[in-house]
Amino acid sequence: MPDRRELHANGYAMLRSAIGPDTVEALRAIFDANVLPSDQWPVPRGQDWRHAQLDLAPVVQATCRLPALLAVVGELIGERFFIAQAEGREPLPGGGHQQLHRDLSARRPGDMVNALVFLDDFAAHNGATRIIPGSHRPQPDAPPEDFNDESRAVHLQGRAGDILVFDVDLVHGGSLNASGARRRSMLISYRSEQLHATHLATTALRNVRMDTTERFAPTGNALATG
Template sequence: MTERQWMPGSTPCARQLHENGYALLRQATPAAWLTGLRYTFDTGVKPSSEWPVPRGSDWRHSLLDTDLTVQAVCRLPPLLAVVGQLIDERFFLSQVEGREPLANGGHQQLHRDLSVQRPGDTAIALVYLDDYGPENGATRLVPGSHRPASGEPPFDATDESRSLQLTGNAGDILIFDADLIHAGSLNPTGARRRTLLITYFSQALYASHLETVRLRSIRMDTSERFDPAEFALANPGQFI
């Protein structure tokens, strides 16, 4: 399947998502779930030595993919609606884990996570369990960078002139195309910034996904499929 071509009749939310390559859903996670999700994150933290593949030393990493509330967050209808628009065919939940930058850690150079077989076959979500901003290493991204124009110069990972650092509150969810330029930022204060990092794949990637589940410490069932036609985009007041 080729990249979706957005027609004039598509909704304003869909056109905005296509142009920017991301959506920020404000307060999409039920507030009553946040305390439990933070507890699940903290109890699931494991040192780098206990993961099959070593993890970054300036981050906390939490193994939490079988928790029922975490699984419910991964299936929130507004979240699945945005993912469905980005992937534009049946898709599945590939992975969810917890990540948090430590004090004076978390800085990343701008990068793309990259689609696998075609543009748009991978979508990523960050569910913020704490308030976030420059003071605790909030995500940076470059709007519209997921589909470079023909003849555009190669991406310069050191050029921060177009990057935007996000600010928001616990319960917000950021969803973006894997080809969107983004990065984690330095956490200068050490204030908590726990997130759920979720990956969704086109169903065409399921065989390759199964080849690496043990390396990625995936314990949950990933056989469920989601159809984009079953979900409507969030209301414009929630979609940024």
């Protein structure tokens, strides 16, 4: 398990081999069977990405509830939370580059957390996510973040079955899939229960079909404190 202090200092954790090969294969199959073209989503998606609507599949719902994953999410959010969304994403060959950005918390810093489940190996050549560690909590006197400055960004490379968990205020971005190798992932969004009403107001726009009424509580002592 990640160290609690490092988690809060860095704003993210990598859970290595969080899901096994059989689950990875099942999630890949569900991804490929449920790809929707951009114009079939309520709000059109980026043309250089492949998107899959997979939130109702039992193996997807089970992955969203992995105890180790929920422990990290609960530590970051710090109060009761819910699973808001799960969808598949993959940069197409020659696509996927994103400018560094923050997804932005809603009511307070830390009230939203994302998890990226790696369904293929992630490396710089096929669009691995870039992050700036510790950028989720800038100092009050710090200058505004220059999202064009890549000098502190690092590629988070990993293997299929790894999960990246991060505070949505962490500066991050997808990279160019230069090699064209597959880089499927499942993006899961977790939110403080205080955000549930506003979440419900936009589910149709985001094509969320899953039930989001279940609540989870921070486990308190599940992470290391070294």
